[in-house]
Amino acid sequence: xxxxxxxLRMTFMFFMFRIVITLISSISASRKMKDQMRKNSSDxxxxxxxxxxxxxSNRPAALNIEMVKDQLxxxxxxxxxxxxxxxxxxxxxxxxxxxxxxxxxxxxx
Ligand SMILES: [Zn+2]
Numbered sequence: 001x002x003x004x005x006x007x008l009r010m011t012f013m014f015f016m017f018r019i020v021i022t023l024i025s026s027i028s029a030s031r032k033m034k035d036q037m038r039k040n041s042s043d044x045x046x047x048x049x050x051x052x053x054x055x056x057s058n059r060p061a062a063l064n065i066e067m068v069k070d071q072l073x074x075x076x077x078x079x080x081x082x083x084x085x086x087x088x089x090x091x092x093x094x095x096x097x098x099x100x101x102x103x104x105x106x107x108x109x
Contacts (some may be wrong), residue, residue: 068093072103 066079075095082093083100087107094100 070095070099072099072106075099 067076068079068082069076071092072094077093077095079093082095083097085092085100085103092103094103
């Protein structure tokens with residue numbers, strides 16, 4: 001019976017040891033996870049001002065879009081979206097193809 005009791009104690013000790021090991025490893029793993037979470041969050045915190053800085057640097061570029069006046073209907077259009085008619089070395093901008101055509105008709109007649 002002494003042998004059986006010692007064997008039982010050994011197995012009990014072994015399982016306890018294993019439980020402690022798994023607990024420690026899980027705790028350290030969770031700590032690592034938390035550290036990574038913290039690192040990620042700090043990275044996000046650090047990267048968000050950068051992204052906003054790029055946004056703010058993009059905004060003036062968007063505001064720098066040159067607006068041109070449609071000579072026919074008087075509408076202001078972004079230059080890159082305007083329909084352009086080049087007559088006599090001068091560029092004429094129009095809000096739509098319709099305006100452009102009408103201007104061409106007027107210029108032709
Ligand atoms: Zn127009």
